[in-house]
Amino acid sequence: MTAPFQQTEEQQAYREAARRFAREKLAPSYLKRARTHDIDRALVKEMGALGLVGCDLPEQYGGMGESSVTAGVIIEEIAYADFNISYVQLLASLMGGMVAKHASPDIAKEWVPRVAAGEAIIGLGLTEPRGGSDAANLQLRAERSGNGWRLNGEKTSMSFSTQADAAVVFARTGDPAGASRGVSAFFVDLSDKGITRTAFDDIGTKPVARGSAFFDDVYVPAECMMSEQDRAFSTIMVGFDFSRALIGLECLAAAQASVDETWEYVKGREAFGAPIVQYQGVSFPLAEAETQLTMMRQLCYHTLALRDRGERHTAEAAMCKWYVPKTACEILHQCLILHGHYGYTTDLPHHQRYNDVLGLQIGDGTAQIQKLVIAREKAGRVALQYDKKA
Known part of the structure; x- marks a missing residue:
């Protein structure tokens, strides 16, 4: 693949490192891995050690502080060899960046370095069964409980549904008639009590394990709310x-x-x-x-x-x-x-x-x-x- 722009020496180095890893470690077993419902976490950690996961994440949180273009260079090379593994880069940049920017400093310091190291995957809990494209029409509710919130509802079509370690979950905290207003976002550790998860048997991207997560009275501390209450949707989207x-x-x-x-x-x-x-x-x-x-x-x-x-x-x-x-x-x-x-x-x-x-x-x-x-x-x-x- 020829670069469509004038690459910097650093971007060329990233491309060569990603290409070498992808062609040697990913391409030979792409079809074999594609038949399973699990992502190879050892490969993810190896990519993290090479700086190939979330290179655009802030340096203060363990990233490399690289450009969006550089992140694109890496994901293109990885996807050329294994489309499914490239979801790791996609979610690392999207969700890692979301947490770094909108979560509390304590949460960002704990989780974003793990994402960049390939040690953790953060999923996105947005889509619900009753509507995909109507993304703001959320039924999962978050209600105040002491010094925190309790989540009840379902998220679906979630990448790495059974494998993600945490997720940013969008929930209705305000008036249902408010559409995107009245939606808040929470950082949720998916090992918390009250969460069950299932994966779909899709015709493709099986290792990404798209599926559903069910929240049954899940307690989330107040500090896990991201961005502004009731206004997270437009800010984070x-x-x-x-x-x-x-x-x-x-x-x-x-x-x-x-x-x-x-x-x-x-x-x-x-x-x-x-x-x-x-x-x-x-x-x-x-x-x-x-x-x-x-x-x-x-x-x-x-x-x-x-x-x-x-x-x-x-x-x-x-x-x-x-x-x-x-x-x-x-x-x-x-x-x-x-x-x-x-x-x-x-x-x-x-x-x-x-x-x-x-x-x-x-x-x-x-x-x-x-x-x-x-x-x-x-x-x-x-x-x-x-x-x-x-």
Whole structure:
């Protein structure tokens, strides 16, 4: 993969370290790990020791204080070799950054260094069974109890549901009619009493163990509230512009891996007395894929660069989130087809990458929601049909 921007020497060093680790330690066993429901914590710790987890987290909390672009460089290289492992980088940057910025200093000092070291995973408890895209329509309630709160309800579609050590849980603390107003966020140790968890049997990203967490009168100390009471939703959700660009890089990296492998295959495969790469029906789809991948990579890194400069990047992040997973799936489908009947077996990785990437056409914001975000950014709130006050 060629860098789509002028890399610093430090970024090049990160890319080389991530690529070496990914190709040597991750790629050979990607398919084997993809069939399990557990993430390999030893590999995660090894990545942490190399500085490949949450490199953008603050130095005061054990991170490297690197840029968003550098975090993107690492996640692209990891996802090229193992899409599922790259979720560790994604959550480390998103959730570690969220805790560093919005949790109490004591919580941040205890947990963020563990995330950066690959010793802990912090999950996101946002989605609920009754509504995914309507994210602020929360039913899980937090009610005052002494010097703290008690949580009751369910979170679903949570990455690392059975493996995360802690989670940032969004709960209703105010008037249900207030939509995003009246939502607070809590840092919750998932070993606390009253929490049970289950994992789904998804068609892809099995090691990520997407699932549900149930909170039955779970006590949370007052100091575990993050950000401002009743106003956490809009304050904290800004961080998702970062993760959406990283998701784009995850997805295009998986597609790039299959495209690279397919070029090699069609150069060696012969039909009618010639390598099939000579036939435009074979080479043109791959040429189109390379064009799309190059453009998408530019978009993702441009979005991260805007973030590093402190410039608004919400629309660009939404573009990354809706367009890249969709196009990456189309590319992966084409790579599978170009391998013929052998591509339809489980011996090759194309089907697995396709199933893994497919989930991100749904999770973390559907294409439809992202297009609404773009419309809002360009035309204002009048573009939102659900905004009755527009």
